[in-house]
Amino acid sequence: MQILDLPKQMTDTHTDVVIVGSGPIGVSCAIRFARKGLTVAVLEQGEAITDPAGSHLRNQPGFQHDPDAFFGAVEPFLQPVMASGQDAVLPGIADTAAIGGQGVLWTNNCPRASVFERFDALGDAQWNDYYGEAETALQVTTNAATGSRVGANIKERLLPGLRGEGRTLQSLPFSGGRAKGDGLHFAGTADLLTAVDCDVRERIRIYAPALAHKILYKNGKVTGVAVQSGDTNDQVLSAGIFLIAGGALGTPRLLHKSGIRHEALGRGFSFHALYFAQLVLSPELASTPARDDVPPRYWIAPTQNAPWHIQVLRDTCPLPVVEAVDNPNRLLEFQAFLPVEFNQANSLSFNDDGKISVTYSFSERDREGMQRLEDDIRHLGEKLGPWRRGGEPVWVPAGTSHLVGTCRMDCEGTSGVSDRNAKVHGFDNLYLAGAGVIPAPVAVNPTLTALALAFKSCDHALQSA
Numbered sequence: 001m002q003i004l005d006l007p008k009q010m011t012d013t014h015t016d017v018v019i020v021g022s023g024p025i026g027v028s029c030a031i032r033f034a035r036k037g038l039t040v041a042v043l044e045q046g047e048a049i050t051d052p053a054g055s056h057l058r059n060q061p062g063f064q065h066d067p068d069a070f071f072g073a074v075e076p077f078l079q080p081v082m083a084s085g086q087d088a089v090l091p092g093i094a095d096t097a098a099i100g101g102q103g104v105l106w107t108n109n110c111p112r113a114s115v116f117e118r119f120d121a122l123g124d125a126q127w128n129d130y131y132g133e134a135e136t137a138l139q140v141t142t143n144a145a146t147g148s149r150v151g152a153n154i155k156e157r158l159l160p161g162l163r164g165e166g167r168t169l170q171s172l173p174f175s176g177g178r179a180k181g182d183g184l185h186f187a188g189t190a191d192l193l194t195a196v197d198c199d200v201r202e203r204i205r206i207y208a209p210a211l212a213h214k215i216l217y218k219n220g221k222v223t224g225v226a227v228q229s230g231d232t233n234d235q236v237l238s239a240g241i242f243l244i245a246g247g248a249l250g251t252p253r254l255l256h257k258s259g260i261r262h263e264a265l266g267r268g269f270s271f272h273a274l275y276f277a278q279l280v281l282s283p284e285l286a287s288t289p290a291r292d293d294v295p296p297r298y299w300i301a302p303t304q305n306a307p308w309h310i311q312v313l314r315d316t317c318p319l320p321v322v323e324a325v326d327n328p329n330r331l332l333e334f335q336a337f338l339p340v341e342f343n344q345a346n347s348l349s350f351n352d353d354g355k356i357s358v359t360y361s362f363s364e365r366d367r368e369g370m371q372r373l374e375d376d377i378r379h380l381g382e383k384l385g386p387w388r389r390g391g392e393p394v395w396v397p398a399g400t401s402h403l404v405g406t407c408r409m410d411c412e413g414t415s416g417v418s419d420r421n422a423k424v425h426g427f428d429n430l431y432l433a434g435a436g437v438i439p440a441p442v443a444v445n446p447t448l449t450a451l452a453l454a455f456k457s458c459d460h461a462l463q464s465a
Contacts, residue, residue, distance in 0.1 A: 013235060013236060013237055013238060014237070014238045014239065015039045015040065015041040015205075015237065015238075015239050016033070016038035016039045016040065016239060016240055016241065017030070017033045017038050017039070017040040017041070017239055017240070017241045017242075017243065017461075018040075018041050018043065018212075018225055018237055018238075018239040018241070018242050018243070019040060019041070019042045019043070019242075019243045019244075019245055020042075020043050020212045020225065020242075020243070020244045020245060020246045020250075020251075020254065021042070021043075021044065021101055021244070021245035021246040021247065021250065021251075021433075021434070022042050022043075022044035022054065022099055022100060022101050022189055022206055022208070023100065023101025023102050023103040023189065023245065023247070023434075024100075024101070024103040024106070024138060024175070024187075024188070024189060024192060024447065024451070025101075025245050025433050025434050025447070025450055025451050025454050026042060026101065026243070026245035026246075026433065027042065027054075027189045027192050027193060027204075027206075028134075028137040028138065028192060028451055028454070028455075029243055029245065029433060029454050029455070029457075029458050030042050030204045031137070031192065031193070031196050031200060031204070032137075032455060032458045033241070033458060033462070034196075034200045034201075034203035034204050035196075035200055036462055037203070038203065038241075039203050039204075039205075040203060040204045040205070041205050041207060041237060041239070042204060042205065042206045042207065043207050043208075043210045043211075043212045043225065043227060043237070044097075044098075044099050044101070044206060044207065044208040044209065044210060045097045045208075045209055045210065045211040045212070046096070046097030046098040046099060046101075046208065046209060047098065047099065047208060047209050048098070048099045048208070049077055049098045049099070049100075049104060050098075050099075050100065050104060050188070050190075052190050053099045053100070053190065053208075054099045054100035054103075054104070054188055054189035054190035054193070054206075055100070055104075055188045055189075055190040055191070056100070056103070056104060056106070056108070056176075056185075056186035056187065056188035056191075057070075057073065057074070057077075057104050057105060058070060058105075058108075058184075058186040059179070059185060059186055059188075063316075064179065064183040067314075067315060067316040067317075068316055068317045068318075070316045071316060071317075071318040074105050077096055077098060077104070077105060078094035078095070078096060078105075079094055079095045079096065079097065080093075080094055081093060081094060081095050081249055081354070081355060081356050082355065082356055082357075082358070083351055083355040083356060083357045084355075086355075086356070086357055086358055089358045089359075089360055090271075090358050090360055090398050091397040091398065092396070092397045092398060092401070093249070093356070093358070093403065095247060095249045095250060096247070099189070099206065099208050100188050100189040100190070101189070101245075101247065102247055103188050103189055104188060104189075106175075106186070106188075106447070107315070107445065108174055108175040108176050108186045108187060109172055109173065109174060109175075109299075109311065109445045110134075110135065110138055110140045110173045110174065110175050110445065110447055110448040111172065111173050111299055111301070111309070111444040111445060111448065112131050112173075112444070112448060112449075113442045113443070113444055113449050114301055114302050114303070114443070114444075116303075116304055117302065117307075117440070117441065117442050117443065119411050119412060119439060119440040120411060120412055120420070121409060121411065121420045121439075121453055121456070122452070122453075122456060126456070127452065130452035130453075130455050130456055131448065131449075131452050133452070133455055134448050134451040134452045134455060135173070135448065137192065137451065137455075138175040138187060138192070138447070138448065138451065139175055139176060139177070139187045139191065139192070139195065140173045140174065140175050140448070141173070141174055141176070141177055142170075142171040142172070142173050142174070143171070143177075143178075144171075144172075144174040144176065144177060144178060144184055144297055145171060145172075145174075145294050145295060145296055145297035145298075145313075146171075146294070147294050148293060148294040148295065148296045148297070149287050149291075149293050149294075150281065150285060150286055150287055150293055150295075150296050150314075150329055150332075151294070151295075151296030151297070151298065153284075153285040153286075154281075154285060154296055154298070154312065154332070154384065155169055155298065157285065157383050157384060158312070158380065158383060158384070161383070162300065165303075165305070165306070166303060166305065167300055167301070167303055167306060168300065168301055169298050169299075169300055169312070170298065170299060170301070171297065171298060171299075172297045172298055172299040172311060172313060173448070174297065175187045175447075176191075178294075184295075207227075207229075209229055209230070210227050210228075210229050211227065211228045211229065212225045212226070212227055212246075212254060213226055213227070213228055213234075213254070213257065214226040214254075214257060214258050215242070215244075215254065215255070215258035215260065215430070216236065216258075217258075217260075217427065217430070220426055220427055220428055221427065221428050221429055222242045222427060222429050222430045223238060224236040224237055224238040224239075225237050225242065240429060240465055241429055241431070241461045241465060242429055242430050242431065243431045243432070243433055243454075243457070243458070243461070244430070244431070244432050244433070245432075245433040245434050245454070246434070247434055247435075247436070248269075248403040248404060248406045248407075248434060248435045248436035249348075249356065249403070249406065249436075251406070251407050251432055251434055251436050252265050252266055252348065252350065252406045252407040252417075252436060253350050253354060253356075255407060255417070255424075256350040257350070257354075260424065260427075260430075262416075262417045262424075262425060263415075264407075264408060264415060264416045264417050265406075265407060265417050266347050266348035266349060266350065266406055266407075267344055267346075267347045268342045268343060268344045268346060268347070268405055268408065268414075269342075269346055269347070269348060269403065269404065269405040269406045269408075270339060270340050270341065270342050270346075270403075270404050270405045270441060271340060271398070271401055271402055271403045271404065272309075272337035272338060272339055272340070272401035272402040272443075273337070273338040273340055273362075273366070273369075273370060273373075273395065273398065273401070274335065274336070274337060274395070274396040274401040275334070275335075275336040275338070275370075275373055275374065275377055275393060275394070275395055275396075276317075276318070276319065276333070276334070276335055276336075276393070276394060276395075276396050277319075277333065277334045277377060277381065277387060277391060277392060277393035277394070278317045278319060278321060278331060278332070278333045278334075278387070278388045278391030279331075279332055279333075279334075279381050279384060279385050279386060279387050279388055279391065280323070280325055280330050280331065280385050280386055280387075280388050281329075281330040281331070281332055281384055281385045282384065282385040283330070285330075285384065285385070286327055286329045286330040287327075287329040288327070288329070289326060289327040289328070289329065291329075293329050295313065295314035295315070296312065296313055296314055296332065297311075297313040297314075297315075298311070298312040298313060299311050299312065299444075300312065301444075302443040302444070306372075306376060307338075307339070307369070307441075307443055308336055308337060308338045308339075308369070308373050308376075308443050309336070309337045309443040309444045309445075310334060310335070310336045310337075310376070310377070310380075311333075311334070311335040311336070311337075312332065312333075312334060312380075313332070313333060313335070314331055314332055314333060315333055315335070316333075317331075317333055317391060318396070319390055319391045319394065320390050321388050321389065321390035321391045322389050322390040323388050323389035323390060323391075325388065330385070331388070332384065332385075334377050334380065334381065334393070336373055336376075336377055337401060337402070337443055337444070337445070338366075338369050338370060338373050338443070339441035339442060339443050340362060340363070340366045340369075340441070341363045341365055341366055341441065342405055342439070342440065342441060343363060345359065345361075346359060346360045346361070347359050347360075348406060360398075362398075370395070374393065377393050378393065381393070402435060402445065402446050403435065403436070404435045404436065404438040404442070404446055405436065405438055405439055405440075406436040407432055407436040407437060408436070408437060408438065408439035409422050409432075409437050409438075409439050409453070410439070411439035411440055412440070414439065416439055417432065418431070418432050418437065421456060421457055421460040422437050422453060422454070422456070422457040423457070423460065423461075428464070429461070429464075429465075431457045431458075431460075431461055432457070433450065433451075433453070433454035433457060434450050434454070435447070435450045437450065437453055437454075438450060438453070
């Protein structure tokens, strides 16, 4: 990975493509453009927080032995963005600036959206094709937890009841693979770039720290991006194609700061209401402490009757548990995601200082879904063992999970910030990528869906260039 200072090493202020954001989506798009022979400049406002730069923070050895320490370690890299007095509205909203973007802190879970959730940005065949390409780009595997003895016991206990409800329990798609021993290796930007040919990597330059603070345009065409680094004067980087992949907060904030303020910007956003719990498996379901085992990693896909996504796994727990457990193989978490309704009354507004003000409330339908989800998790947990003291089911503060729709694309009669190719309305060469583009409720983790849409945007940009 070539990471260059700005402006000292930016000797050429024109490139074929400018991408704002060095997360997995931005870098995957950079690779896609570079494979077509284009030169790409990736602008990242943050610095490296891992070694090598852009690798996943979760891969540090300490987190393999103590995964629950990860949440505390992440805290210093989350930047509060709420305006004064707004923390109580959506207390979990925060941003990240680092080489590798939010991908340095990502859970790496990459399931596809259920067919009934897919919206009209892509046809059925396109969804499958672009999902497949996104899985390849993110190095997604369903084999990360293969061989888990605990997992096999959990599946035997849960699957019959789920099948009776028309539901499934399957391996959770994961971006990465098995690490040495029985842990996991979490893929990050560095891994995605390392996997491609040298001639492709050589066409990609990552500039950091490099804050893209204003998009410059004239007559419906972006002419450049004004870039800052430290106290130096702005440099303007020009290109033929511009892709903004700065996250669900950073992307709309940059649009707003640049005077690109479509009516839909920040309007009707959504997120996942996250219901979390940790339990202690019944002894007959767990491996003995003396035997190493692969942590289980499953998911229960959403259905129309149960439109939420449940991860059943041993991953990491943010709750203040107080019960000692001698056998770590007996620990299991439920992470359940309920997509809350898209409502035009729910909105983000961007202040001149970069802070965000929020108007938000749960709908009656959201509350009903939350109650049904609570009942579902308690029913599933009863089959496996008691809740760990301090790990009983709880709603994690609103807004912490998977903010989407902050700069949404057009969808099924609803006008967005961009068209169905994620090209910003009124512009010939400005595209958006990331979870903020997603215009409709999707229960699963949004990264794979966001990248599938981004690849379509890249292809449209290449055809239009």
